[in-house]
Structures are given as C-alpha cells and as structure tokens.
Amino acid sequence: MGETITDIAKEFALGFDELPTTEEIVSYLCHLLSMNIYLISMPLKQVQEISNCPGPSYARDYTATCPESWILQANGTCWGRGYRGPCESMHYFGAFDQARKEKFVR
Incomplete structure (x- = not known):
C-alpha cells in the first residue's frame, strides 16, 4: 500500500x-x-x-483497443498518461464504435 x-x-x-x-x-x-x-x-x-x-491523408486504424502510446489498464480502460488534449485521459474505448472513436480524435 x-x-x-x-x-x-x-x-x-x-x-x-x-x-x-x-x-x-x-x-x-x-x-x-x-x-x-x-x-x-x-x-x-x-x-x-x-x-x-483537412485531416490526415491516410485512413486511421481504429481496431486497436487503445490509441497509440495509451496504456491498457486491468479493468479494460485506456490511460493516456501523457495525453494533454481537451478530454479525460482515462477512457473505455472498448465500448466505442468507429464513429465515436473518430469523433474522439477530433
């Protein structure tokens, strides 16, 4: 402890x-x-x-459990330790469909 x-x-x-x-x-x-x-x-x-x-000229891959450089936690959430964006740095992306993942990126 x-x-x-x-x-x-x-x-x-x-x-x-x-x-x-x-x-x-x-x-x-x-x-x-x-x-x-x-x-x-x-x-x-x-x-x-x-x-x-315009956004990126390539198609993003949303099949990974967590975004690149995020850490998968034991409870299934993803932790963006170094994330400095406008959203929370702890998310459960497993429940996100592709459209919701795309919206999170924006």
Whole structure:
C-alpha cells in the first residue's frame, strides 16, 4: 500500500513539474486574444477556409483497443498518461464504435 502511495505521489510530482508557469499561461492567453481579434477582423470566407483544415491523408486504424502510446489498464480502460488534449485521459474505448472513436480524435 505504501508503495502505491509513493507511486501516486511520484505521478503527481511529474504532472506538477509539467504544469505551465503563470507567465506562460498569461503569454498564451494574450496570444489567443490577439489571434481572436485578428480572426474577427477577417472576412468570414477567409476564416472558414482557415478553420476547415483537412485531416490526415491516410485512413486511421481504429481496431486497436487503445490509441497509440495509451496504456491498457486491468479493468479494460485506456490511460493516456501523457495525453494533454481537451478530454479525460482515462477512457473505455472498448465500448466505442468507429464513429465515436473518430469523433474522439477530433
């Protein structure tokens, strides 16, 4: 039990070290704000052209239990230890059909 707590503490420490600094967050938010102001000032057609970027030119393979680099857990969930996207890093992809897996990628 003590070993598990130590492992969890190490994971939290690793995660904390990867958090951005306040200065980095402020800089990023200022960048986003300036981008939004720029996009708002553009004609709508140009914004649509920028927003509709094509996806990959290859067909993705959704047959694997977990996405590449994710770890399959004993309970059947997939853990994206290094995942930094907008969704949770723990999912049960076994219940996802191909359409739902494709939606998760977006």
